[in-house]
Amino acid sequence: MPEILETLDSAIDLHGKSAKELKQVADEIREVLCGLLSIRTAHFASNLGVVELCLALHSTFDFRHDRLIWDTGHQVYPHKLVTGRYKDFANIRTRGGLMGYPNPAESEYDLFMTGHAGCSISTALGLQSGDDIRGEGNRKSVAVIGDGAFPSGIVFEALNNAGELKSDLLMILNDNRMSICPRVGSVATYLDRLRTNPFYTGLKTEVVRMLNHVPVFGDPAERMLAQIKEGVKAGLHGGMLFEELGIRYVGPIDGHDIELMRKYLRMVKDQEGPVLLHVVTEKGHGYQPAAQDPVFFHTPPAFRDEQGEAKILVKSGSPAYTNFARDAIGAAMRRDPRVTVMTAAMCQGNKLEPVREEFPKRFFDVGICESHAVAFAGGQAKTGLKPIVTIYSTFLQRSYDQIFQEAALQNLPVTFMMDRAGLAGPDGPTHHGVYDIGYMRVFPNMVLMAPGTGAELGQMLDFAIELDCPVGIRYPKAAAAEMELPEQPIKLGKSQVARWGTDGAILGLGPMLELALAAAEQLAQEGIDIAVINPRFIKPLDQELLAKVFNECRFVITAEEGALMGGFGSAVLELACDQGWDTRVLKRLGIPDEFVEHGEREDLLADAGMSVAGLVEACRELASRAALSV
Numbered sequence: 185m186p187e188i189l190e191t192l193d194s195a196i197d198l199h200g201k202s203a204k205e206l207k208q209v210a211d212e213i214r215e216v217l218c219g220l221l222s223i224r225t226a227h228f229a230s231n232l233g234v235v236e237l238c239l240a241l242h243s244t245f246d247f248r249h250d251r252l253i254w255d256t257g258h259q260v261y262p263h264k265l266v267t268g269r270y271k272d273f274a275n276i277r278t279r280g281g282l283m284g285y286p287n288p289a290e291s292e293y294d295l296f297m298t299g300h301a302g303c304s305i306s307t308a309l310g311l312q313s314g315d316d317i318r319g320e321g322n323r324k325s326v327a328v329i330g331d332g333a334f335p336s337g338i339v340f341e342a343l344n345n346a347g348e349l350k351s352d353l354l355m356i357l358n359d360n361r362m363s364i365c366p367r368v369g370s371v372a373t374y375l376d377r378l379r380t381n382p383f384y385t386g387l388k389t390e391v392v393r394m395l396n397h398v399p400v401f402g403d404p405a406e407r408m409l410a411q412i413k414e415g416v417k418a419g420l421h422g423g424m425l426f427e428e429l430g431i432r433y434v435g436p437i438d439g440h441d442i443e444l445m446r447k448y449l450r451m452v453k454d455q456e457g458p459v460l461l462h463v464v465t466e467k468g469h470g471y472q473p474a475a476q477d478p479v480f481f482h483t484p485p486a487f488r489d490e491q492g493e494a495k496i497l498v499k500s501g502s503p504a505y506t507n508f509a510r511d512a513i514g515a516a517m518r519r520d521p522r523v524t525v526m527t528a529a530m531c532q533g534n535k536l537e538p539v540r541e542e543f544p545k546r547f548f549d550v551g552i553c554e555s556h557a558v559a560f561a562g563g564q565a566k567t568g569l570k571p572i573v574t575i576y577s578t579f580l581q582r583s584y585d586q587i588f589q590e591a592a593l594q595n596l597p598v599t600f601m602m603d604r605a606g607l608a609g610p611d612g613p614t615h616h617g618v619y620d621i622g623y624m625r626v627f628p629n630m631v632l633m634a635p636g637t638g639a640e641l642g643q644m645l646d647f648a649i650e651l652d653c654p655v656g657i658r659y660p661k662a663a664a665a666e667m668e669l670p671e672q673p674i675k676l677g678k679s680q681v682a683r684w685g686t687d688g689a690i691l692g693l694g695p696m697l698e699l700a701l702a703a704a705e706q707l708a709q710e711g712i713d714i715a716v717i718n719p720r721f722i723k724p725l726d727q728e729l730l731a732k733v734f735n736e737c738r739f740v741i742t743a744e745e746g747a748l749m750g751g752f753g754s755a756v757l758e759l760a761c762d763q764g765w766d767t768r769v770l771k772r773l774g775i776p777d778e779f780v781e782h783g784e785r786e787d788l789l790a791d792a793g794m795s796v797a798g799l800v801e802a803c804r805e806l807a808s809r810a811a812l813s814v
C-alpha cells in the first residue's frame with residue numbers, strides 16, 4: 185500500500201522529506217505504475233524513467249510558484265501522482281478520467297495541455313520572459329526535455345533565442361538514449377559523446393587536478409603549456425556546443441540518484457542565465473522487462489507480471505489499417521526502386537520495422553522533425569524518387585508550410601500516408617487527427633483519398649505512386665474493414681457505389697463506409713432504401729456521381745471522421761452550392777468545432793452521431809422530413 189503517496193495533497197508536501205522517505209515515494213510510484221499498466225495501455229517506460237527526476241524537482245522547487253513544463257507530456261504520471269491526483273489515478277486515460285498528458289483543468293501544476301514533442305524550451309522561455317517583464321523574475325522556469333525530442337528544429341530555435349535573451353531558464357535534458365525507438369541522428373551521437381566524457385565517468389576531477397599544477401605565468405614555454413592546459417580543459421568540458429551558444433552546460437549526472445540531483449538543482453537554481461542540466465536515466469528503470477525492451481514498453485498493451493516476465497493479456501485483433509499501409513509500402517519498395525519512405529520517429533507506431541530491416545538505404549527515420557521530413561521528401565522527389573512520408577495526421581500539422589511550399593507549390597510527387605487520421609482514443613485532443621482534410625485540401629495540386637477497406641488502402645498507395653503530384657491518404661487508428669465491394673479500380677476523382685437506393689444517400693468516407701452499409705441494411709428492413717457511396721476521393725470530388733445523388737436521392741448525409749469545418753462534407757456543400765444543387769437536403773456528420781476529450785474511439789464517434797445507430801436515426805429523421813415535404 186503506498187503509504188506516503190496517499191498522504192500527499194500537494195507536491196509541496198515533499199519538501200522536508202528525508203532522503204529515505206523520498207526513496208520510499210519513488211518505490212511507491214513504481215508500484216502504482218506497474219499496477220495500472222497491468223490493466224490499461226498507457227505510457228509506461230518513459231514514466232518509470234523519470235520517477236527520481238520528478239521527485240528531485242518537486243522537492244527542490246515549488247511549482248505552484250515556479251514553472252515546470254514536461255516536454256511532450258507523456259511522462260507526467262509521477263508528476264500527477266505527487267501533485268494531488270493519486271486518488272484519481274486509476275482512471276487515467278479513460279473517458280472522464282485524468283488525461284494521460286498535462287492538463288491545466290486538472291491542476292495548477294500543469295501549465296499547458298501538450299502531447300506533441302519539442303515545445304517545452306520555447307514555452308518555458310516565454311514564461312520566464314513574461315515573468316521578467318511583469319516583475320516576477322524570482323519565479324524560475326524549468327523545462328524537462330527528452331533526448332528524443334531534443335533534436336526537433338524548434339528546440340534549436342529556442343536555444344538560439346535563449347542564448348541571446350540570457351534569461352534565467354533551466355533546461356533539463358533527460359537522456360535515456362531512446363525516443364520511442366532508439367534515437368537517431370548526429371545530435372544523438374553528440375549526446376553519446378557527452379556521456380563518455382570524463383566528467384560523467386568520474387575522471388574529469390582527476391585530470392583537472394593534474395592540470396592545475398601547470399603554472400599559468402612564467403616564461404614562454406610555461407605560457408604555451410598554460411594555453412595547452414586551457415585547451416585540454418575545454419576539451420574535457422562537455423557541452424561545448426551549448427556553451428558556445430551562451431548556455432551553461434552542467435552534467436551529465438545520474439538521473440536516478442535523488443540526492444545528487446537535488447544537490448545540482450539547488451546549485452543551478454540561482455544561477456543566472458540559461459542552464460542546461462544533462463541528466464542520464466534509463467527508460468523503463470525499475471521494471472526489468474521494460475528496461476530491456478523500452479520500445480515495446482513505450483505503450484504496451486495490458487500485461488500481467490509473472491515472476492518478472494510480462495505476459496500480454498489481450499491478444500491482438502484483426503489487422504489494423506496501419507498493417508495494410510506497412511505491407512503496401514513494402515510491396516511498392518520491392519517493385520519500384522524509386523520508392524523511399526520517411527518517418528519522423530514513428531517507426532514503431534507505423535509498424536515499419538520490417539521495412540526498415542529490408543530497405544535500410546531507402547528507409548529514413550529523421551527523428552522528431554516533421555517539417556524536415558516533408559522538405560527532405562520534396563528534395564528527393566525533385567530528383568525523380570517517389571518518397572512516401574508515413575506520419576500521424578496530428579504530427580503532420582508540424583509540417584504545414586513544407587506541405588505548402590516544398591510539396592504542393594512545386595507539384596512534387598510526395599505521398600503522405602496519414603495514419604491515426606480521426607479520433608486517436610485515449611491519447612485525446614493532442615492526438616486526434618481531425619484537421620488534415622481541412623488543411624490539405626486547400627492546396628492546389630493536392631489529391632486526397634480515404635480508403636473504405638484495408639485492401640483499398642494498398643490500391644490507393646499504388647495509384648498515388650503513379651501520380652505525378654502530392655497525394656494524401658488518410659486512415660484511422662482502427663481495425664481495417666473487410667467487405668465485399670464491387671470490383672472497381674481506383675480512378676482519379678471517381679467514387680464507388682457500394683449500394684444504390686433513392687430514399688436517401690450516405691457518403692461514408694473511409695471507416696464510415698462500413699457503418700453506413702450496416703445502417704443501410706438495417707433501414708432496408710424498414711423499407712427505407714438508402715444508397716451508400718464510398719467517396720474514395722476527397723479531392724477531386726466525383727462531380728458526376730454527386731450530381732446523380734443530389735438529383736435522385738431525397739436526402740444526402742456525409743459522414744467523416746474529421747472536423748466538420750473545412751472537411752469532406754464542407755467540400756461537398758461547396759460543390760453543391762457552386763452547381764446550384766439543393767443544399768437543403770444535405771446533412772453533414774463529423775467532429776464539431778470543439779476539442780474532443782480522450783476516451784474510446786467508438787464512444788467518441790457515437791457522440792458525434794457516427795455509429796450504426798446514429799446513422800440509422802439520422803436517416804429515419806431525414807426520411808420522414810422528406811416525406812412531409814412532398
Ligand SMILES: Cc1ncc(C[n+]2csc(CCOP(=O)(O)OP(=O)(O)O)c2C)c(N)n1
Nearest residue numbers: 230299300301330331332333362363364529
Ligand atoms: C511532434 C511529435 N512527433 C512525434 C511524437 C510521438 N512521440 C511521442 S514520445 C516520442 C519519443 C520521445 O522521446 P523522448 O523525448 O526522448 O522521451 P522518452 O520517451 O525517451 O522519455 C515520440 C516520437 C510526438 N508526441 N510529437
Ligand SMILES: CC(=O)[C@@H](O)[C@H](O)COP(=O)(O)O
Nearest residue numbers: 256258299483533604611661
Ligand atoms: C506520446 C506520443 O505521442 C506517442 O507515444 C503516442 O501516444 C503513440 O500513439 P499510438 O499508441 O497511437 O502509436
Ligand SMILES: [Mg+2]
Nearest residue numbers: 330331332362
Ligand atoms: Mg528519451
